[in-house]
Amino acid sequence: MNLRRIPTGCRAIDEFLRGGFSDESITLIYGEAETGKTTLAMQCAANCAMQGFKTLFVDSDRTFTPQRLSQIISKQYEKIPELIVLARPNSYQEQAALVNQLTDYIDTHFKLVVFDTITSLYRLRIAESPSKTFEYNRELNRQLAVLAQTVRTMKIAILLVSQVHSVMNEMPVSIEPVAMRVQKFWADTVIALSLTEDPQRIQATIEKNPAKLPPKICDLRIGGTGIHD
DSSP states (O other), X not given: OOOOEEOOSOHHHXXXXXXXXXXXXXXXXXXXXXXXXXXXXXHHHHHHHHTTOEEEEEETTSOOOHHHHHHHSOTTOTTGGGGEEEEOOOSHHXXXXXXXXXXXXXXXXXXXXEEETTTHHHHHHHHHOGGGHHHHHHHHHHHHHHHHHHHHHHTOEEEEEEOEEEETTSSSOEEEETTHHHHHHHOSEEEEEEEOSSTTEEEEEEEEOTTOOOOEEEEEEEETTEEEO
């Protein structure tokens, strides 16, 4: 059995992406705090599980909780948590080792790998040793190249969640993913999540997509049961 698309659970996004994130692809989701990045990633993992496949959820930020997952999934899908495997690297070196050995962790029952966030341990290392920024950036690029190869060989989808930083030399001040050029280069789909004046609403901008269609803006509602139209 093949899984060609992983729905996000947001109708507007899924329709634009022709059913959701495709296998053999890398998707980047980035945004400020409280924009629902982890929630959207967990929804994708739950939707993958609903189709009978496993997800490896790499929780570098320690934001994945069983309580939040139970809010997102329906009670009729009690087996979903069993199909989501959690990994928590403690350092940038452990993340690198996990990426290098990813094919040893997953098999044909896995169709999604989530890194939440792919840049948190990277930023920590840079904060500790700013003089080695180029070295750590090169290592992040290498990791993403390995993930791109894994996507093709294992026929899985990879979802990268990224932190952002402000671009102070632009007016008005804008935000972009940490290590933007590296991540956007390797990603087939890029979605930016942003806050609105309504704390229960967010905006998703699909900046890049495999069909190379113009960007699309989706208005979404975030609540106890997840993110929806």
